[in-house]
Amino acid sequence: MLNIDSIENGIVIDHITAGRGMRVYELLELHKLDTCVAIIRNARSSKFGKKDIIKIEGITDIDLDVLGFIDDHATVCVIRDGVLAEKKQPQLPQRLVNIVKCKNPRCVTSAEDVDQEFYLCGGEQHRYRCRYCEQLLDDGK
Amino acid sequence: MRHLIDPLDLDREETARLLGLAQRILDRPGDYARRCEGKILATLFFEPSTRTRLSFESAMLRLGGQVLGFSSAQSSSAAKGESVADTIRMISGYADIAAMRHFKEGAPLVASRYSKIPVVNAGDGGHQHPTQTLTDLFMIQRSRGQISGLTIGLCGDLKFGRTVHSLIKALVRYEDVRFVLISPEELRTPGYILKEVLSPSGHPFEEVRRMEEAMPRLDVLYMTRVQRERFFNEEDYVRLKDSYILTPEKLALGKKELAVLHPLPRVNEIHKQVDEDPRALYFEQARGGVFVRMALILALLGLEPHILKEA
Numbered sequence: 001m002l003n004i005d006s007i008e009n010g011i012v013i014d015h016i017t018a019g020r021g022m023r024v025y026e027l028l029e030l031h032k033l034d035t036c037v038a039i040i041r042n043a044r045s046s047k048f049g050k051k052d053i054i055k056i057e058g059i060t061d062i063d064l065d066v067l068g069f070i071d072d073h074a075t076v077c078v079i080r081d082g083v084l085a086e087k088k089q090p091q092l093p094q095r096l097v098n099i100v101k102c103k104n105p106r107c108v109t110s111a112e113d114v115d116q117e118f119y120l121c122g123g124e125q126h127r128y129r130c131r132y133c134e135q136l137l138d139d140g141k
Numbered sequence: 142m143r144h145l146i147d148p149l150d151l152d153r154e155e156t157a158r159l160l161g162l163a164q165r166i167l168d169r170p171g172d173y174a175r176r177c178e179g180k181i182l183a184t185l186f187f188e189p190s191t192r193t194r195l196s197f198e199s200a201m202l203r204l205g206g207q208v209l210g211f212s213s214a215q216s217s218s219a220a221k222g223e224s225v226a227d228t229i230r231m232i233s234g235y236a237d238i239a240a241m242r243h244f245k246e247g248a249p250l251v252a253s254r255y256s257k258i259p260v261v262n263a264g265d266g267g268h269q270h271p272t273q274t275l276t277d278l279f280m281i282q283r284s285r286g287q288i289s290g291l292t293i294g295l296c297g298d299l300k301f302g303r304t305v306h307s308l309i310k311a312l313v314r315y316e317d318v319r320f321v322l323i324s325p326e327e328l329r330t331p332g333y334i335l336k337e338v339l340s341p342s343g344h345p346f347e348e349v350r351r352m353e354e355a356m357p358r359l360d361v362l363y364m365t366r367v368q369r370e371r372f373f374n375e376e377d378y379v380r381l382k383d384s385y386i387l388t389p390e391k392l393a394l395g396k397k398e399l400a401v402l403h404p405l406p407r408v409n410e411i412h413k414q415v416d417e418d419p420r421a422l423y424f425e426q427a428r429g430g431v432f433v434r435m436a437l438i439l440a441l442l443g444l445e446p447h448i449l450k451e452a
């Protein structure tokens with residue numbers, strides 16, 4: 001078993017579906033942090049067999065909409081003074097703003113400086129459409 | 142202030158009131174001939190569309206108003222790199238209402254967010270064309286007396302044809318509408334329309350390949366053009382463009398009171414001999430589009446109260 005130091009103050013994103021850890025890292029823009037960040041891929045999970053985990057030192061707040069969009073099964077554990085202070089469960093967001101980009105070359109977002117907006121479509125869960133051109137989001141999740 | 146960007150921006154009651162107003166204007170045009178005196182419509186056509194632009198301009202002129210605008214991106218400041226947001230901010234000072242056609246999907250929505258005047262989407266790429274949908278509903282209602290309870294056949298390019306997609310979305314709001322989707326395999330209705338619009342609506346629908354098979358049970362036949370510009374491949378276009386041509390022989394299989402509609406322009410999907418048949422209503426449908434746009438201009442400018450709800 002690989003050991004990663006426990007954190008005093010920060011966030012542990014646990015139960016990330018195995019293989020989605022890097023996507024969470026990218027969309028939460030964790031590369032911009034200058035604090036310690038650890039990604040653990042394919043950790044053993046009694047529930048799912050394997051999972052990804054991200055530990056972030058020094059921050060206690062992340063964008064739950066981003067996390068909910070990528071993986072609403074993940075759990076966010078906020079650690080303060082070395083103890084679990086709070087547990088949060090991200091929800092699938094109704095709207096995504098400036099998280100992902102529309103890939104439709106005919107969409108106005110390809111030419112105009114506007115927010116990238118998607119809305120959760122009714123009927124089929126986990127599917128989003130561009131607010132402008134209604135193209136289905138294919139984020140390769 | 143209200144805009145019309147998506148055909149579903151108007152709810153069913155608002156649509157009914159708007160179509161009722163269009164009918165009153167059609168019946169007594171003289172009563173409305175000066176209602177827009179002193180008002181200006183801007184037709185902002187970043188993509189050429191003579192028919193739609195003239196229809197909007199005719200509507201405003203028939204209301205006693207005036208029009209200004211441009212008919213291609215080259216003749217607008219977009220050629221200099223101006224954004225849609227800045228264009229509409231400027232036009233807001235020049236006109237009282239704007240009709241915008243744009244090659245980028247969603248551009249009229251962007252415009253509406255920055256505009257100080259009502260914006261009407263006059264077609265955005267392959268996306269939406271709400272005044273066409275209202276025009277289609279108006280002709281269905283005029284020809285059949287109602288929209289509910291009808292069997293509606295949609296024929297031709299059901300894959301790329303935006304008018305069809307918008308019309309289906311509008312029609313599922315009426316009771317007991319049955320859909321017959323007539324197209325070649327390659328131009329079938331997109332899966333998302335079937336799964337996200339038709340199936341949840343509970344309205345019966347079927348997909349058929351032969352027009353003759355569907356014809357006897359239709360109350361309305363909505364024909365569409367197989368558009369060259371929607372194809373990436375010329376060979377596919379040539380192979381499919383003649384797939385579904387309405388001829389007098391095929392029309393003979395239809396009901397006596399069938400209404401044949403088409404958003405126009407027609408290429409060859411309706412044989413010219415069909416034009417003489419009283420069931421061929423597509424030119425009357427296009428004429429009706431002017432009255433629908435007149436009603437819309439009056440409603441959006443607030444000159445005809447109680448048509449639209451407050452934003």
